[in-house]
Amino acid sequence: MVPEIPAPLSNLHNRLRSGIAPVRGAGRLRIMAWVARVDPLGRPRVKKTFTTFGLAAEYGLERLREHTACAGVTLEPREDRPDLPVVDLNHPQDAVSFEHALFFRAEDDETPVVAFIHLKVIPVLRHVGWMPRQTA
Numbered sequence: 001m002v003p004e005i006p007a008p009l010s011n012l013h014n015r016l017r018s019g020i021a022p023v024r025g026a027g028r029l030r031i032m033a034w035v036a037r038v039d040p041l042g043r044p045r046v047k048k049t050f051t052t053f054g055l056a057a058e059y060g061l062e063r064l065r066e067h068t069a070c071a072g073v074t075l076e077p078r079e080d081r082p083d084l085p086v087v088d089l090n091h092p093q094d095a096v097s098f099e100h101a102l103f104f105r106a107e108d109d110e111t112p113v114v115a116f117i118h119l120k121v122i123p124v125l126r127h128v129g130w131m132p133r134q135t136a
Contacts, residue, residue, distance in 0.1 A: 019031055020112050028103055030101040031101065033101055034046045034119060035119050035120075036120040050098075050100060052075075056092050067102070067111070067115070071105075073103070075102055075103075078099035
């Protein structure tokens with residue numbers, strides 16, 4: 001017998017968007033590094049702004065490093081603004097919160113899937129008990 005899908009997990013499909021968008025200039029896309037959280041009523045919500053240190057704590061620093069080591073994949077601020085700090089995974093800053101995004105080549109079919117799973121699906125699976133809680 002298959003257990004009933006918990007409401008937070010089924011709501012994930014209905015309420016969360018992937019945040020994938022084209023980037024100016026040919027051949028690049030981005031997926032927003034927005035992390036799913038489950039509110040006290042069991043509904044998934046999205047946290048959009050983090051310091052780079054905070055995002056690494058949510059996503060996993062080593063996982064981010066492995067992912068951005070792939071050809072054509074970078075982690076950057078959502079917008080190219082001079083007032084935002086440089087994203088450096090060797091020294092993640094913990095002072096300024098902003099929206100991060102993973103940028104990747106349009107023909108890259110792995111990056112958006114892996115990022116979506118780690119940012120949106122896994123936090124909800126942990127919340128409903130289908131995966132173990134993340135340990136430090």
